[in-house]
Amino acid sequence: MIHPSALISPKAKIGKNVSIGAFCVIKGNVEIGDNSVVEEYCLLGATNQLTGEEPLVIGMNSLIRAHSILYAGSSFGERLITGNRVTIREKTIAGKNFQVGTLSDIQGYCEIGDYVRVHGNVQIGQKSKIGNYIWIFSYTILTNDPHPPSNVLIGARVDDFSIISTHCVILPGVRISSHCLIGASSVVNRDTEEGCIYLGNPAKNIGPTAKIKLRDGSGESAYPWTRHFHRGYPEEIVKKWCK
Amino acid sequence: MIHPSALISPKAKIGKNVSIGAFCVIKGNVEIGDNSVVEEYCLLGATNQLTGEEPLVIGMNSLIRAHSILYAGSSFGERLITGNRVTIREKTIAGKNFQVGTLSDIQGYCEIGDYVRVHGNVQIGQKSKIGNYIWIFSYTILTNDPHPPSNVLIGARVDDFSIISTHCVILPGVRISSHCLIGASSVVNRDTEEGCIYLGNPAKNIGPTAKIKLRDGSGESAYPWTRHFHRGYPEEIVKKWCK
Amino acid sequence: MIHPSALISPKAKIGKNVSIGAFCVIKGNVEIGDNSVVEEYCLLGATNQLTGEEPLVIGMNSLIRAHSILYAGSSFGERLITGNRVTIREKTIAGKNFQVGTLSDIQGYCEIGDYVRVHGNVQIGQKSKIGNYIWIFSYTILTNDPHPPSNVLIGARVDDFSIISTHCVILPGVRISSHCLIGASSVVNRDTEEGCIYLGNPAKNIGPTAKIKLRDGSGESAYPWTRHFHRGYPEEIVKKWCK
Numbered sequence: 001m002i003h004p005s006a007l008i009s010p011k012a013k014i015g016k017n018v019s020i021g022a023f024c025v026i027k028g029n030v031e032i033g034d035n036s037v038v039e040e041y042c043l044l045g046a047t048n049q050l051t052g053e054e055p056l057v058i059g060m061n062s063l064i065r066a067h068s069i070l071y072a073g074s075s076f077g078e079r080l081i082t083g084n085r086v087t088i089r090e091k092t093i094a095g096k097n098f099q100v101g102t103l104s105d106i107q108g109y110c111e112i113g114d115y116v117r118v119h120g121n122v123q124i125g126q127k128s129k130i131g132n133y134i135w136i137f138s139y140t141i142l143t144n145d146p147h148p149p150s151n152v153l154i155g156a157r158v159d160d161f162s163i164i165s166t167h168c169v170i171l172p173g174v175r176i177s178s179h180c181l182i183g184a185s186s187v188v189n190r191d192t193e194e195g196c197i198y199l200g201n202p203a204k205n206i207g208p209t210a211k212i213k214l215r216d217g218s219g220e221s222a223y224p225w226t227r228h229f230h231r232g233y234p235e236e237i238v239k240k241w242c243k
Numbered sequence: 244m245i246h247p248s249a250l251i252s253p254k255a256k257i258g259k260n261v262s263i264g265a266f267c268v269i270k271g272n273v274e275i276g277d278n279s280v281v282e283e284y285c286l287l288g289a290t291n292q293l294t295g296e297e298p299l300v301i302g303m304n305s306l307i308r309a310h311s312i313l314y315a316g317s318s319f320g321e322r323l324i325t326g327n328r329v330t331i332r333e334k335t336i337a338g339k340n341f342q343v344g345t346l347s348d349i350q351g352y353c354e355i356g357d358y359v360r361v362h363g364n365v366q367i368g369q370k371s372k373i374g375n376y377i378w379i380f381s382y383t384i385l386t387n388d389p390h391p392p393s394n395v396l397i398g399a400r401v402d403d404f405s406i407i408s409t410h411c412v413i414l415p416g417v418r419i420s421s422h423c424l425i426g427a428s429s430v431v432n433r434d435t436e437e438g439c440i441y442l443g444n445p446a447k448n449i450g451p452t453a454k455i456k457l458r459d460g461s462g463e464s465a466y467p468w469t470r471h472f473h474r475g476y477p478e479e480i481v482k483k484w485c486k
Numbered sequence: 487m488i489h490p491s492a493l494i495s496p497k498a499k500i501g502k503n504v505s506i507g508a509f510c511v512i513k514g515n516v517e518i519g520d521n522s523v524v525e526e527y528c529l530l531g532a533t534n535q536l537t538g539e540e541p542l543v544i545g546m547n548s549l550i551r552a553h554s555i556l557y558a559g560s561s562f563g564e565r566l567i568t569g570n571r572v573t574i575r576e577k578t579i580a581g582k583n584f585q586v587g588t589l590s591d592i593q594g595y596c597e598i599g600d601y602v603r604v605h606g607n608v609q610i611g612q613k614s615k616i617g618n619y620i621w622i623f624s625y626t627i628l629t630n631d632p633h634p635p636s637n638v639l640i641g642a643r644v645d646d647f648s649i650i651s652t653h654c655v656i657l658p659g660v661r662i663s664s665h666c667l668i669g670a671s672s673v674v675n676r677d678t679e680e681g682c683i684y685l686g687n688p689a690k691n692i693g694p695t696a697k698i699k700l701r702d703g704s705g706e707s708a709y710p711w712t713r714h715f716h717r718g719y720p721e722e723i724v725k726k727w728c729k
Contacts, residue, residue, distance in 0.1 A: 023527075041266075043527070066286050067286075067328075069553065069570050085330070085553075085571065087588050102348050103330075105588050105607065107606075121366060137391065141624055141653065143670070147700065147701065148623065148651065149621050149711055150700070150714070151714075151717070167412050171670065184414065185671070187670055214395075222390035225391075225393070229392045284529070309529050309532065310571075327555050345573055346591060364591065364609060410625075427657065443687075444687075455633055458640070465636065468636070
């Protein structure tokens with residue numbers, strides 16, 4: 001299960017039944033939970049002058065796809081799933097079953113809740129706070145510098161169940177309230193009202209998410225999405241959503 | 244020609260005169276055509292629970308640049324050329340001389356015709372259908388979920404000779420007709436009319452492509468581009484375009 | 487300091503006190519200055535049919551982060567700092583202390599001055615000319631083809647001290663004058679006036695940069711940024727800015 005070409009520090013804590021692919025580099029500060037898979041060319045526990053040698057903790061049943069880089073000083077709950085070439089910098093604290101797509105770049109010093117899904121090529125700036133059951137789509141960025149370059153870093157905040165579509169810019173310090181939907185290519189420059197759709201540059205409130213209908217012929221509303229989309233969530237959570 | 248550090252399954256079918264770079268991983272389901280070059284750190288034939296061990300077939304005279312990842316279950320005609328760090332997921336079927344730039348991410352379950360050129364950092368969503376002689380520029384995304392997250396996937400379609408500029412979003416199910424030009428940073432939310440320019444968010448028809456003049460001093464129209472741009476296409480095709 | 491798994495050509499010129507990480511490939515045309523660090527999986531001196539075997543020259547005190555690829559035929563002054571997975575193609579000439587973030591792609595044939603900072607996931611097209619003390623933020627692209635596809639390449643130009651925010655498109659041949667600020671998600675289609683803010687698609691002049699106030703409670707203007715942001719610049723330069 002451990003490929004002979006992988007370079008694994010004897011100090012690393014590798015759980016039971018963990019698979020590690022060819023040409024991986026696993027540093028001594030790494031802890032990997034049971035039944036996890038680390039694919040080829042992954043670099044785990046990378047350090048820099050800011051991280052020191054703090055532990056990188058990866059929960060059980062995780063899948064780290066090929067060419068990913070995870071720095072020291074971060075921790076992830078069980079069932080972390082990364083795409084290929086994901087970069088996660090130091091001091092990122094994520095809950096259960098964080099899924100983060102190919103090429104995405106989490107810049108560190110972030111808090112991420114449970115069951116967050118980030119598609120490919122997303123950039124999450126330092127000091128971002130992301131709640132639970134969030135969806136963020138490709139090429140979207142959460143920024144943090146109100147007048148770049150500066151020493152002021154104000155992270156964005158995204159509340160539970162919200163969806164940010166592709167190619168959006170969330171400006172520094174903005175709070176996306178729960179159950180919002182941010183349309184494609186929007187620039188969000190102020191806090192949003194719960195359960196509403198925002199669209200444009202600057203993004204404007206164009207009404208409640210409930211007005212978007214499912215395209216499956218049912219005639220029902222597509223939002224809140226928790227009513228119809230359950231793939232990958234535990235049964236007990238889905239029951240709560242649907243009662 | 245095969246670097247000694249490359250890990251090549253004895254089951255892989257490697258053509259004549261193929262070069263494979265340092266630290267490559269080539270799985271047993273891979274077939275590489277004659278005279279191809281695979282640069283350093285490439286992972287070919289990656290599998291997951293969806294692909295099984297289906298073959299990855301790469302046509303002759305191909306060039307796979309360093310750090311690329313191609314999954315099982317895809318096939319490419321002759322002269323595939325990738326940039327660095329390209330990711331191509333399972334069940335991507337592409338024709339001859341597909342050129343795909345640095346960092347681009349083809350998410351699988353796609354059909355791609357002949358002589359398609361995709362620049363760097365493009366994302367092609369699942370179920371996209373791309374014709375022949377297409378150009379797609381950097382940071383553009385072909386999306387597929389009309390009300391994310393959902394179980395409905397409706398791919399976009401791009402017809403022959405069309406050009407999609409940088410930073411565009413093609414919304415789910417949209418068809419870009421042949422010979423269209425989509426301007427930079429546009430969001431296309433409905434089908435387009437053949438041979439027209441679309442621009443904006445949402446993208447609007449601003450007239451025929453023929454009104455754009457070449458900036459080479461000739462005073463001639465820049466479109467259809469097949470009249471003046473022939474680099475990299477076979478002579479017999481160029482003759483057909485110019486007769 | 488040189489990891490035993492690194493593949494280093496005996497012709498490469500490696501300075502004193504240089505560290506080279508696991509699984510690196512360093513070709514014979516590479517010169518690395520003293521006290522530099524090259525992290526894991528870097529490919530330095532990559533060649534193609536356009537580069538030939540020209541030297542890749544990296545100045546002293548540089549840091550090349552893991553998974554980066556630098557081609558032959560480029561040169562960098564002292565203290566080059568790259569993020570992870572940076573790609574820099576041939577014939578890129580950069581001055582002192584060029585900092586370029588994770589996933590950024592410099593496409594070659596570019597001139598870059600001193601103390602330029604490029605964040606992650608930026609694409610700098612061929613023939614771009616970038617001055618000194620510039621900031622370019624994530625997902626921004628400097629384009630070069632006025633009517634793609636074509637054989638006409640007209641690079642963009644960015645003058646000293648300017649800032650281009652995230653998700654911008656700089657169209658071919660456009661000149662961003664010194665001390666400009668281009669707002670997020672803008673498309674710049676014509677030359678800009680010195681010291682002004684541009685915003686929108688197409689970007690419009692919305693006034694002097696001086697009208698943006700610092701968000702640190704001081705009530706002072708945030709621009710020119712050289713008055714308040716000095717991190718990473720040499721003392722003699724900061725003195726000149728502040729006198």
